[in-house]
Amino acid sequence: MEKKTLSITGMTCASCARAIEKSVSKVEGVSNVSVNFALEKLIVEFDESKASIEKIKEAVERAGYGVLDDREETIREVSIPISGMTCASCARAIEKSVSKLNGIKEVSVNLASEKARVVYDSSVVRLSEIKNAIIKAGYTPLEIEKTSYEDSHQERKQKEINSLFRRFVIASIFAVPLLLIAMAHVVGAALPEIISPEKHPLNFALVQAILEIPIVIAGYKFYTVGFSRLFKFHPNMDSLIAVGTGAAILYGLFAIYQIAMGNYQYVKEMYFETAGVIIALVLLGKYLEAVSKGKASEAIKKLMGLAPKTAVVVQGDNEIVIPIEEVEVGDILLVKPGEKIPVDGEVIEGRSFVDESMLTGESIPVEKTPGSKVIGATINKNGTLKIKATKVGKDTVIAQIIKLVEDAQSSKAPIARLADVISGYFVPVVILIAVISALAWYFVDNSFIFALRIFITVLVIACPCALGLATPTAIMVGTGKGAEHGILIKSGDALETLHKITMVVFDKTGTITEGKPKVTDIIPANGWESERLLQIVASAERLSEHPLGEAIALAAKEKNLQLFEASQFEAISGHGIEAVVDGQKVLVGNKKLMKDKGIDIPMLLDVEKLTVEAKTPMFVAIDGKFAGIIAVSDVIKPNSRRAIELLHSMGIEVAMITGDNSKTAKAIAKQVGIDRVLAEVLPQDKANEVKKLQREGKKVAMVGDGINDAPALAQADVGIAIGSGTDVAAEAADVVLMKNDVLDVVNAILLSKKTIQNIKQNLFWAFFYNTLGIPIAAGVLHIFGGPLLNPIIAALAMAFSSVSVVSNALRLKRFTPVN
Numbered sequence: 001m002e003k004k005t006l007s008i009t010g011m012t013c014a015s016c017a018r019a020i021e022k023s024v025s026k027v028e029g030v031s032n033v034s035v036n037f038a039l040e041k042l043i044v045e046f047d048e049s050k051a052s053i054e055k056i057k058e059a060v061e062r063a064g065y066g067v068l069d070d071r072e073e074t075i076r077e078v079s080i081p082i083s084g085m086t087c088a089s090c091a092r093a094i095e096k097s098v099s100k101l102n103g104i105k106e107v108s109v110n111l112a113s114e115k116a117r118v119v120y121d122s123s124v125v126r127l128s129e130i131k132n133a134i135i136k137a138g139y140t141p142l143e144i145e146k147t148s149y150e151d152s153h154q155e156r157k158q159k160e161i162n163s164l165f166r167r168f169v170i171a172s173i174f175a176v177p178l179l180l181i182a183m184a185h186v187v188g189a190a191l192p193e194i195i196s197p198e199k200h201p202l203n204f205a206l207v208q209a210i211l212e213i214p215i216v217i218a219g220y221k222f223y224t225v226g227f228s229r230l231f232k233f234h235p236n237m238d239s240l241i242a243v244g245t246g247a248a249i250l251y252g253l254f255a256i257y258q259i260a261m262g263n264y265q266y267v268k269e270m271y272f273e274t275a276g277v278i279i280a281l282v283l284l285g286k287y288l289e290a291v292s293k294g295k296a297s298e299a300i301k302k303l304m305g306l307a308p309k310t311a312v313v314v315q316g317d318n319e320i321v322i323p324i325e326e327v328e329v330g331d332i333l334l335v336k337p338g339e340k341i342p343v344d345g346e347v348i349e350g351r352s353f354v355d356e357s358m359l360t361g362e363s364i365p366v367e368k369t370p371g372s373k374v375i376g377a378t379i380n381k382n383g384t385l386k387i388k389a390t391k392v393g394k395d396t397v398i399a400q401i402i403k404l405v406e407d408a409q410s411s412k413a414p415i416a417r418l419a420d421v422i423s424g425y426f427v428p429v430v431i432l433i434a435v436i437s438a439l440a441w442y443f444v445d446n447s448f449i450f451a452l453r454i455f456i457t458v459l460v461i462a463c464p465c466a467l468g469l470a471t472p473t474a475i476m477v478g479t480g481k482g483a484e485h486g487i488l489i490k491s492g493d494a495l496e497t498l499h500k501i502t503m504v505v506f507d508k509t510g511t512i513t514e515g516k517p518k519v520t521d522i523i524p525a526n527g528w529e530s531e532r533l534l535q536i537v538a539s540a541e542r543l544s545e546h547p548l549g550e551a552i553a554l555a556a557k558e559k560n561l562q563l564f565e566a567s568q569f570e571a572i573s574g575h576g577i578e579a580v581v582d583g584q585k586v587l588v589g590n591k592k593l594m595k596d597k598g599i600d601i602p603m604l605l606d607v608e609k610l611t612v613e614a615k616t617p618m619f620v621a622i623d624g625k626f627a628g629i630i631a632v633s634d635v636i637k638p639n640s641r642r643a644i645e646l647l648h649s650m651g652i653e654v655a656m657i658t659g660d661n662s663k664t665a666k667a668i669a670k671q672v673g674i675d676r677v678l679a680e681v682l683p684q685d686k687a688n689e690v691k692k693l694q695r696e697g698k699k700v701a702m703v704g705d706g707i708n709d710a711p712a713l714a715q716a717d718v719g720i721a722i723g724s725g726t727d728v729a730a731e732a733a734d735v736v737l738m739k740n741d742v743l744d745v746v747n748a749i750l751l752s753k754k755t756i757q758n759i760k761q762n763l764f765w766a767f768f769y770n771t772l773g774i775p776i777a778a779g780v781l782h783i784f785g786g787p788l789l790n791p792i793i794a795a796l797a798m799a800f801s802s803v804s805v806v807s808n809a810l811r812l813k814r815f816t817p818v819n
Helices: 014-025 053-062 070-074 088-099 127-136 153-187 201-218 220-231 237-260 264-268 272-296 298-306 397-410 416-445 448-461 465-484 492-498 508-512 530-541 547-558 591-596 605-612 640-649 662-672 683-695 710-715 743-777 791-814
Strands: 002-009 030-036 041-046 075-083 104-110 115-121 145-147 310-315 318-323 332-335 344-349 352-355 366-368 385-391 487-489 503-507 513-524 566-572 576-581 584-589 616-622 625-636 653-657 676-678 700-704 718-722 735-737
Touching (some): 002 053, 014 030, 014 053, 088 104, 088 127, 201 220, 201 237, 201 272, 220 237, 237 264, 237 448, 397 487, 397 492, 416 743, 448 791, 492 718, 492 743, 508 653, 508 662, 513 530, 513 605, 530 547, 530 616, 547 616, 605 616, 605 662, 640 743, 683 700, 710 718, 718 743
Parallel strands (some): 503 653, 503 700, 653 676, 718 735
Antiparallel strands (some): 030 041, 075 115, 075 145, 344 385, 352 366, 513 625, 566 576, 584 616
8 A cells, every 4th residue: 555645735624625535535546535624735545556646636636626746846956066167068068968867857057157057856866966977078066056946835835825915915905995985874974976875876886896806806716716616516615705705796786787777775785895805804814824824833844944954075175065955875974063964874083972952852962983873953062073974865863753743744633533524514504504594584584685694694604714724733733842842743643542541551671761781789798899899790791792791891891990801701591601700710690500500699688678679689609609799770760750650640550561570570660650560571472461451441552662562562552662763763653752751651641632632622612613603694693683793794703713723723832841
């Protein structure tokens, strides 16, 4: 199955999204389709043997919408300065050499400016290939000046916002005088005699019609889009506006005809000002909505802003500044102090400290020396580094993070399905209600103008935009806020499920504990001193590959103890090690090893105490005699206890799963307050343990390292990979926590609860608004002597309904994680 995301144009409300989903789902081979109205994205899964992107695009176009061609975003223009040209034939030689490459759209060389202007498809040909073609022609390409050939997505959205604002201003300039002229006789204000309704009624009517023309032009899309969707039997919000204001304008033209025929009573029965003000207000609402939606996606902009725009490539003795997109794997890059590291790579020369806080949350810079890995967008603090690029473009960590956030923001939460179903039927039902209400009032009141007013008001107030924006905007802000704090939630589904979690299962090693054993106790015996004992044991253990042995060697290093050369080293599988150090035979291991080698261990109360404290005792014998114990423990993370306390305060049960023996596991569980211990569980059996908990009716979140725990993470209702800052694409996990901090498990659940609460508020107000607004617009209150809703007030309410939903979603930006 193939999964693709396409950018859609022409959508104006949730009904549009529903129409596209219906059309695309009819394509043979399409298994799943989802349209995100807020992000204007179509996510589709299909069988490549039955369906194709072309067929899917055709289905979108049949529904009356457009698809942005992905290739547009890969077309680039560069201006390449060239040295070595002397005449026009040089320019021609370069043009000829470059134009032979696949993917070149246009190439022209200007001899006077000594520059080559090249338009090319970056998905087909690389800039380095273009430079090589220039070199092959016998000339030298210099530093590149890059310009944009096509607008980026952000620029396109900004253009749309600017266009909406201009159209709103134009509509307002003409709508205000139109409203003043139309309402002057109502409020008793005097108009110039030339347009007085009493003395020159036809002039009065024609002036309003003339003022209406530029307003209709400013709002032309409501009519072109609205009526086309109506004729395709997929009416949307534009259809409601087009039908409502169109009816008012047509009736106004009919009134002008009647006035010209001498029926002057029609002077008071024109609705030009209603249509004009409605268009202006709806344009205002669309403008504010577009601005608010832009704010909702700020997280992506911030993440994209982290990546540097250029890189310095070392080519021989030259240092060339090139666009970041043109860096290739294997390039040698120079990063000076204070600069951002351009791409993921490996240090090959230099020494420095790098600030990786944007990735790991650790404020202390990390030392980098030759052989160290570096991540793009992190900041080089003090030394100059030469790095070799190992991952570029979409393969870098920052690109993967951006992709994860984009995918999450484009996905739908299950809670959105109700709104989707309703919005699909909403517009046709509203049109039906408007027609029935208008006919009913016409027969009751016998007034066409009154019935028309009801018809327009119902159509105008019933905007399904609020329904369509209620869920995606909250998900956009929620997932974006999570990304800001190193919590990457991969989908709307995971975001929603998180708030339902009743049990969190932590893997012990590397999650509850540091995953790095440390020496905690040294208990010498038979006259040995602590430091001497550690020195001898560490000398032997430094040849061991066992984590406990490494911990002992590290402890000696931290104490600056000089180690001896060890010989005759032997690792005794499952028991310990044997070696000769400084002429003495050394045994280090468990009780079984001591027993097998005939070493008598005195009865020590310390051993029992160490076991209770979840410490592993390593027994030491030197030259056949017991010499003491070195205890090693996997230290508990500082925030583990607090995280578990916070989970308990949220009513969530906590379990720990580990391969350790039951006694050690229970000791650790007791220290941090864990409710349930699943000990002596093999890695392959962890998923079965999660399944057992689910059979008990628990909604389970599994927290692990994202690699060893993959089956359990996949089995859980929500899989959470912790401390996977450089492995953000942990496939099995639904949530990736960039920082190695268990408190972020709490933060992820809190963020989910806040986001779902926000979505429910949005849906409530969207439903409440339409449930209340439509009956009032249809004149229900008027039946009982109450007020009748003015179409202009209805337009104002409709324009701000969407804005209020997006504004509520933006409140999620105030989410503050616990720390």
